[in-house]
Amino acid sequence: ELKVEQNPLFLSMQEGKNYTIYCNYSTTSDRLYWYRQDPGKSLESLFVLLSNGAVKQEGRLMASLDTKARLSTLHITAAVHDLSATYFCAAKLNYQLIWGAGTKLIIKP
Amino acid sequence: SAVISQKPSRDICQRGTSLTIQCQVDSQVTMMFWYRQQPGQSLTLIATANQGSEATYESGFVIDKFPISRPNLTFSTLTVSNMSPEDSSIYLCSVETGTGYNEQFFGPGTRLTVL
Numbered sequence A: 001e002l003k004v005e006q007n008p009l010f011l012s013m014q015e016g017k018n019y020t021i022y023c024n025y026s027t028t029s030d031r032l033y034w035y036r037q038d039p040g041k042s043l044e045s046l047f048v049l050l051s052n053g054a055v056k057q058e059g060r061l062m063a064s065l066d067t068k069a070r071l072s073t074l075h076i077t078a079a080v081h082d083l084s085a086t087y088f089c090a091a092k093l094n095y096q097l098i099w100g101a102g103t104k105l106i107i108k109p
Numbered sequence B: 001s002a003v004i005s006q007k008p009s010r011d012i013c014q015r016g017t018s019l020t021i022q023c024q025v026d027s028q029v030t031m032m033f034w035y036r037q038q039p040g041q042s043l044t045l046i047a048t049a050n051q052g053s054e055a056t057y058e059s060g061f062v063i064d065k066f067p068i069s070r071p072n073l074t075f076s077t078l079t080v081s082n083m084s085p086e087d088s089s090i091y092l093c094s095v096e097t098g099t100g101y102n103e104q105f106f107g108p109g110t111r112l113t114v115l
Helices: none
Strands: A004-007 A010-014 A019-025 A032-037 A043-049 A055-058 A061-066 A071-076 A085-093 A096-099 A103-108 B004-007 B010-013 B019-025 B031-037 B043-050 B068-072 B075-080 B089-096 B104-106 B110-114
Touching (some): A010 A019, A019 A032, A043 A055, A043 B104, B004 B089, B019 B031, B019 B089, B075 B089
Parallel strands (some): A010 A103
Antiparallel strands (some): A019 A071, A032 A043, B031 B089
């Protein structure tokens, strides 16, 4: 059974700081997804990571994948208030996505 | 990417009634998914709806309670039957694109409150 664990579940940080969200998954998966969800909104796809060592960057967000460690990270550089949201990772198993619990990120001005 | 619309965006329903949620995609997709998300929680997959076949339900969800239709490659409906307050949630449809990344995109969601 594939399980996905995110940590931390809640993160409050100051603008300008760097931080990392961790996503561990328990068995082999061929794709790792990161999504953003704003309060009262749907999910926005951020990154899809396919292979070991994959790194993708968009603005202040960078995601990486280590399939051997079964670990993906979402790194936030010089955080700004607009990045406040809940971030989910999900690992693919066959046809479905197995979801982490989400990390609620609050960035204070 | 895919543009997905859902109707209704929100509804308040009485206990014992049923609500049908529609999901429309702007392109043909093979796989469509229906999720439920409780406030402040992660997503729970209800079922996978493939055109031309019966929906596949996840553990804890049954066809009598959540019948699904998938008449073509751009449309699906989810019905929440005989509703109780425990069915109050956000219902999301998503689609998987056929590109190499197999990205999944989500509709805006239907916020359901059952009184």
